[in-house]
Amino acid sequence: MKKTKFTWQRKDLLGIQELSADEIFHILDTAAAFKQVGERNIKKVPSLRGKTLINLFIEPSTRTRTSFELAATRLSADVVNITANASSLVKGETLKDTALNLQALHADIIVIRHGAAGAPHFLSKIVKASIINAGDGAHEHPTQALLDAFTIREKKGKIAGLNVTILGDILYSRVARSNIWLLTKLGAKVTLAGPSTLVPHVFEQLGCRVTHDMEEAIRDADVINLLRIQHERQRKTMFPSIGEYTAMFGLNKERFARTKPDAMIMHPGPINRGVEIDSDVADCSRSVILEQVTNGLAVRMAVLYLCSGGQPA
Amino acid sequence: MSVAPIMDAAAIERALARMAHEIVEGNPEADAIVFVGLRTNGAPLAHRLATKVGEILGRELPTGELDITMHRDDLNLRETPPAVGLSDIPFDVTGKTVVLVDDVLFTGRSIRAAMDELSDFGRPKCIRLAVLVDRGHREFPIRPDYVGKNLPTSMTERVTVSLAEIADKDEVVIEK
Numbered sequence: 510m511k512k513t514k515f516t517w518q519r520k521d522l523l524g525i526q527e528l529s530a531d532e533i534f535h536i537l538d539t540a541a542a543f544k545q546v547g548e549r550n551i552k553k554v555p556s557l558r559g560k561t562l563i564n565l566f567i568e569p570s571t572r573t574r575t576s577f578e579l580a581a582t583r584l585s586a587d588v589v590n591i592t593a594n595a596s597s598l599v600k601g602e603t604l605k606d607t608a609l610n611l612q613a614l615h616a617d618i619i620v621i622r623h624g625a626a627g628a629p630h631f632l633s634k635i636v637k638a639s640i641i642n643a644g645d646g647a648h649e650h651p652t653q654a655l656l657d658a659f660t661i662r663e664k665k666g667k668i669a670g671l672n673v674t675i676l677g678d679i680l681y682s683r684v685a686r687s688n689i690w691l692l693t694k695l696g697a698k699v700t701l702a703g704p705s706t707l708v709p710h711v712f713e714q715l716g717c718r719v720t721h722d723m724e725e726a727i728r729d730a731d732v733i734n735l736l737r738i739q740h741e742r743q744r745k746t747m748f749p750s751i752g753e754y755t756a757m758f759g760l761n762k763e764r765f766a767r768t769k770p771d772a773m774i775m776h777p778g779p780i781n782r783g784v785e786i787d788s789d790v791a792d793c794s795r796s797v798i799l800e801q802v803t804n805g806l807a808v809r810m811a812v813l814y815l816c817s818g819g820q821p822a
Numbered sequence: 823m824s825v826a827p828i829m830d831a832a833a834i835e836r837a838l839a840r841m842a843h844e845i846v847e848g849n850p851e852a853d854a855i856v857f858v859g860l861r862t863n864g865a866p867l868a869h870r871l872a873t874k875v876g877e878i879l880g881r882e883l884p885t886g887e888l889d890i891t892m893h894r895d896d897l898n899l900r901e902t903p904p905a906v907g908l909s910d911i912p913f914d915v916t917g918k919t920v921v922l923v924d925d926v927l928f929t930g931r932s933i934r935a936a937m938d939e940l941s942d943f944g945r946p947k948c949i950r951l952a953v954l955v956d957r958g959h960r961e962f963p964i965r966p967d968y969v970g971k972n973l974p975t976s977m978t979e980r981v982t983v984s985l986a987e988i989a990d991k992d993e994v995v996i997e998k
Contacts, residue, residue: 542889542908550942550944551941551943553942
């Protein structure tokens with residue numbers, strides 16, 4: 510592997526929007542090294558020995574929280590999990606006070622998921638600990654976009670010039686926003702597709718193409734990234750029924766047969782079999798859904814290492 | 823600052839040839855010898871030593887490369903995190919005589935990190951240490967088994983090894 514001359518300077522990972530292409534490549538290169546650790550006899554390195562990571566998950570999550578917890582454990586950090594209903598937030602404590610309490614406990618890294626966009630940015634201004642955004646509202650989910658990019662680069666050998674179609678609930682998706690920022694920064698051609706209520710043309714301002722024609726969206730795609738319908742974020746009905754959504758935009762066998770022969774199928778999970786994706790397609794050899802999970806661990810190890818390795822002077 | 827030459831290409835070649843013979847002599851169970859170089863400079867030296875030992879024994883010897891960054895003990899002391907690289911050990915080290923190879927032995931901290939990391943890959947029968955230059959000033963109880971050149975230095979001097987595989991020439995110099 511060629512050593513990059515680039516030096517990482519950030520203590521927080523708040524979003525993809527503020528990262529440069531060099532910073533993104535540096536995270537991906539670092540993740541490649543950490544992916545190897547998972548393939549060893551002893552899947553643990555001492556890089557973050559003595560550091561404490563707090564998973565502050567104000568919104569429910571299993572896979573992201575588990576992934577961060579495992580990533581931190583493999584780096585030898587100590588991990589404490591705080592979930593919404595177990596925290597003092599239900600007793601009326603503000604997010605700021607919760608964070609200051611965590612700081613008083615000498616937390617080195619706080620991984621936060623919160624329903625409000627900007628919550629991690631707010632915390633980063635009031636505590637010294639590293640803040641890692643694990644999803645803030647419909648704003649950003651930077652480690653998901655990074656693991657998606659890692660997976661694309663590993664499988665396709667590059668990102669620049671690829672046609673990437675993101676399909677489904679774009680409007681309420683932080684995964685979509687982080688992915689759009691990342692992929693366009695690295696030179697991919699991004700197409701967004703889905704019902705017009707969930708994929709408004711305003712997204713064209715982010716440098717991608719918007720279409721509501723499913724056939725056209727998948728025809729030339731090298732990568733198809735399917736998103737789940739975020740029922741929990743939709744305050745009103747955005748389409749007539751799940752059945753109609755599946756009929757119009759579900760990736761079924763017939764549509765899958767009309768994609769490019771090497772088109773890769775991605776999904777950030779949790780997948781809803783028979784809704785946005787057919788079981789056969791989810792389990793086929795061109796689906797990398799489970800590899801995304803494995804790569805997520807490596808990418809999160811890289812992010813934790815970079816943001817806490819070295820004390821900011 | 824002055825730069826003084828310590829070893830040229832021929833001297834490096836002679837030192838490695840002698841070390842290769844010492845490795846063969848010191849390890850009767852030659853079947854179990856493998857080489858692991860510390861990145862960056864230890865890696866090409868490991869390949870060269872493996873080739874020379876292999877010529878003596880008449881067979882190829884497995885050679886791997888180790889990036890020790892994740893096991894460094896100074897991560898907390900640095901302002902920015904050092905770039906981590908890939909390790910490549912395409913064989914099982916369990917039960918093997920592992921010859922660790924590095925260019926310069928100084929404080930011994932890199933070797934401590936390398937031994938820790940190597941243990942993550944398996945349980946070697948024993949670990950030997952081969953270095954091109956031993957400049958002294960150990961901070962850990964570590965000593966080399968095979969040395970190309972013993973070079974007394976002061977703490978402020980800097981020993982730089984260039985290798986053809988990386989820097990397009992073979993040379994050891996000391997800067998003071």
